Every structure is written in C-alpha cells, then in structure tokens.
Amino acid sequence: MANTETALKEALASIEGATGVALVDYTSGMALGTMGGSKSFDLTVAAAGNTDVVRSKLRTMEHLGLKGQIEDILITLSDQYHLIRLISGRGGNGLFLYLVLDAKRANLAMARHQLKKIEEDLEV
Amino acid sequence: MTTVRMPPPLPTRLRTQIPSGGLSPMLSRLAAERATGVLMREGGMLYLSDGQVMYAESPATPGLDVLLIARGALDEDGWREAVAQAGARRLVGRFLVDSGRISQGALELCHLGALYDAAYFVLGPSSAPARFRYGEPHWLGPVRPVPVTAVERETVRRRELLHGIWPDPAADEAPLVRADRPPGATVAPRQEAVLARIDGVSTATDISRVLGRPAFHTLVDVRRLAAAGFVTPRAAEPDPAGPAPGSPTPVPVEEFPLFTDPHITLLKRLRDALEAL
Numbered sequence: 001m002a003n004t005e006t007a008l009k010e011a012l013a014s015i016e017g018a019t020g021v022a023l024v025d026y027t028s029g030m031a032l033g034t035m036g037g038s039k040s041f042d043l044t045v046a047a048a049g050n051t052d053v054v055r056s057k058l059r060t061m062e063h064l065g066l067k068g069q070i071e072d073i074l075i076t077l078s079d080q081y082h083l084i085r086l087i088s089g090r091g092g093n094g095l096f097l098y099l100v101l102d103a104k105r106a107n108l109a110m111a112r113h114q115l116k117k118i119e120e121d122l123e124v
Numbered sequence: 125m126t127t128v129r130m131p132p133p134l135p136t137r138l139r140t141q142i143p144s145g146g147l148s149p150m151l152s153r154l155a156a157e158r159a160t161g162v163l164m165r166e167g168g169m170l171y172l173s174d175g176q177v178m179y180a181e182s183p184a185t186p187g188l189d190v191l192l193i194a195r196g197a198l199d200e201d202g203w204r205e206a207v208a209q210a211g212a213r214r215l216v217g218r219f220l221v222d223s224g225r226i227s228q229g230a231l232e233l234c235h236l237g238a239l240y241d242a243a244y245f246v247l248g249p250s251s252a253p254a255r256f257r258y259g260e261p262h263w264l265g266p267v268r269p270v271p272v273t274a275v276e277r278e279t280v281r282r283r284e285l286l287h288g289i290w291p292d293p294a295a296d297e298a299p300l301v302r303a304d305r306p307p308g309a310t311v312a313p314r315q316e317a318v319l320a321r322i323d324g325v326s327t328a329t330d331i332s333r334v335l336g337r338p339a340f341h342t343l344v345d346v347r348r349l350a351a352a353g354f355v356t357p358r359a360a361e362p363d364p365a366g367p368a369p370g371s372p373t374p375v376p377v378e379e380f381p382l383f384t385d386p387h388i389t390l391l392k393r394l395r396d397a398l399e400a401l
C-alpha cells in the first residue's frame with residue numbers, strides 16, 4: 001500500500017472538487033492524517049465530531065437488527081458534500097476516510113467511486 | 125438502577141486545558157531546544173529526536189509489536205527477526221518496511237496509534253518528578269515524528285473525550301466487575317469483546333493487551349460500559365465471595381486517603397514550582 005500521506009494526497013488531487021480529506025480512528029476520534037482543509041475549516045475538529053455520526057449510525061443499525069455493513073455516509077450541505085467511507089480491510093477495523101467536497105465542482109457518483117479505490121489502495 | 129460510588133476527590137491537577145507552559149513545562153522546553161533523548165515520567169517514556177516525539181512507551185499500553193501482531197500485519201517471528209537484525213542500528217521500523225514484511229502505510233498507522241496511546245498515559249497527571257536523558261534514540265528508528273504540541277493537544281482532547289463519556293475515572297485503573305446487565309440494553313460488538321473479558325481481576329490495561337487494542341480505546345469502551353451500567357470498578361475491599369477458584373489472587377486496590385489538610389494547596393504549588401524548574 002501507499003503510505004498514508006501519498007494516499008491522502010492522491011485523494012485530494014484526483015477527486016474533482018475535493019477540498020479536504022482525513023483518515024480517522026473512530027474510537028478515539030483522532031485524525032491519523034489530514035490533507036487540505038483551511039483556517040476556517042479545521043479537519044481535525046471535523047474528524048473528531050464525525051466519529052459521533054459514525055457511532056450513532058452503527059448503533060441505530062444494531063437496534064434495527066440490520067446486518068449489512070456501512071459502506072459510506074453522505075451529508076449534503078448547501079455548498080459542500082461530506083463523504084465518510086468506512087475502511088473495511090482486515091486491519092482497518094475502526095478507521096474511516098472523511099472527504100470534503102465543493103458542491104459546485106464535485107461529481108458525487110465519481111467521488112464515491114474514487115474514494116472506494118483509495119480505500120482499496122490504503123488496505124490498512 | 126445502579127448506584128455509583130464516587131471516589132473521594134484526588135489531589136491531582138485537573139488540566140482540561142493546556143496551561144501556558146504546556147502539559148509538562150519540561151517537555152515544552154525540550155521541544156524548544158530541539159533535544160534528543162528520552163523523557164521519563166511516572167506513566168512511561170517519551171522518545172524525542174530534534175525536539176519531536178519519535179515514539180512513546182507506557183506500562184499501561186500494549187506496544188507497537190502487540191498491535192501489529194494482533195492486526196495480523198506481522199507475525200511474532202517477523203518482529204523478533206527485525207529487532208535482532210536492526211535493533212542495534214536503531215532502524216527496526218525501516219527494516220520491517222525494506223524487507224517487505226509490512227507496508228510503510230500500515231506501519232505508520234500502527235506507530236501513530238501506539239505513540240498517541242502511550243503518550244496519553246505518559247502525560248497523565250503525576251506527582252513524581254520527570255527526568256530526561258540526552259542522546260538516546262529509540263531502537264525503532266524514525267517512522268513518523270510528531271510535534272510535541274500535537275501530542276499535547278491530542279492528549280488533552282482525549283481527556284475531555286473520556287470525561288464527556290463518563291466523568292468517574294475510577295474504572296480506568298481498578299479491576300473491573302460486571303454489573304447486572306441492564307434489561308433491554310445492547311452493546312456494540314467491540315464493547316462486547318471487552319465485556320466478555322471482565323472477570324473481577326483484569327483491569328482495562330490487561331484487557332487491551334489480550335485484545336491487542338490500544339489501551340485508550342479500551343478506556344473509551346470501559347467508560348461507555350460504565351455509563352450504561354454494565355461495568356463497575358471493583359471496590360477496594362475484597363469481594364466476600366472471593367475470586368473465582370483457579371484465578372490468581374487479586375492485588376487489593378489502594379484506597380486513596382481523604383485529603384483535608386489546608387496546606388495541600390501550598391504543597392501543590394510547591395510541587396508545580398519544582399516541576400517547572
């Protein structure tokens with residue numbers, strides 16, 4: 001696999017409209033790597049907060065007795081998309097990729113597809 | 125309904141915000157002077173190189189080897205050989221990658237996980253003085269150095285996270301006992317694995333080692349389980365029923381005395397001043 005920095009750089013460079021990406025451990029809420037973001041958009045804060053989103057969804061699925069795995073979670077804002085992709089590799093237990101997209105420039109279907117490819121590359 | 129026994133307040137400093145001098149004034153100074161060596165504190169050791177944190181070790185946490193082996197990223201023989209071959213040159217990390225045993229990315233992620241995990245315990249509140257020995261790089265070698273400020277920020281964030289889940293820290297170090305399962309409550313699979321290993325003797329640290337998970341992650345699970353009423357720390361008095369037959373005799377937990385001495389504030393200020401020297 002690529003090293004984490006390369007994988008995140010690739011995500012930012014190759015996905016149209018991507019403005020930030022983070023690799024996050026969802027038990028601790030720690031961002032193991034971030035790329036992009038800005039002064040007004042702190043990716044480490046976003047990473048920590050979104051662990052709660054992932055945890056709530058997993059819990060709700062348990063309560064409902066759903067056996068499927070979460071592939072990704074999409075949040076749409078008026079001007080941004082946030083895409084969360086859970087890493088399912090054998091050692092990736094408990095990690096997710098968090099991608100911030102500019103809604104005007106992004107192609108959602110394409111971004112989803114590319115993020116999946118980057119997840120495969122990471123194969124942690 | 126579970127009754128929660130709140131322990132007496134401990135005379136440690138509550139630091140949910142980084143004071144101006146950093147979590148450890150000594151560490152901030154070492155970072156500023158770009159020191160290389162090892163910082164020894166009550167909770168473990170931080171290895172610095174050029175003022176950056178290279179690695180951290182704590183008796184409370186499983187090491188990088190345990191995490192790598194538990195994830196299936198490496199086997200025990202592979203680890204042993206790497207330490208034998210490259211330990212003396214202090215380049216074990218690079219050897220693991222160069223010899224194709226593990227990818228750079230997987231090593232980095234596990235290394236960061238282990239570093240921040242141990243650093244949380246090393247930088248925990250302590251009453252013992254810290255020491256620094258110059259010029260001793262860690263045998264793992266450089267993998268991914270982290271600035272001191274990042275380690276401090278993450279440590280404080282982790283403290284707040286735990287406090288937000290369940291404010292009683294008693295379950296962090298004490299042997300854990302299972303409480304009556306609250307009716308209708310469910311537990312996430314990762315927490316179920318923790319719950320299954322609670323036997324009245326093991327502490328959160330013991331459970332992390334068995335599961336091959338970072339100790340902080342187990343603390344998060346334990347505090348969530350405590351908040352939901354599944355788990356309580358064992359009281360200081362030995363259980364009247366005694367430990368299960370065949371299990372090792374548990375070491376009694378030390379009960380902290382109540383501090384009522386008005387001079388305690390003065391002593392704490394003195395300690396702070398001495399540590400800041």
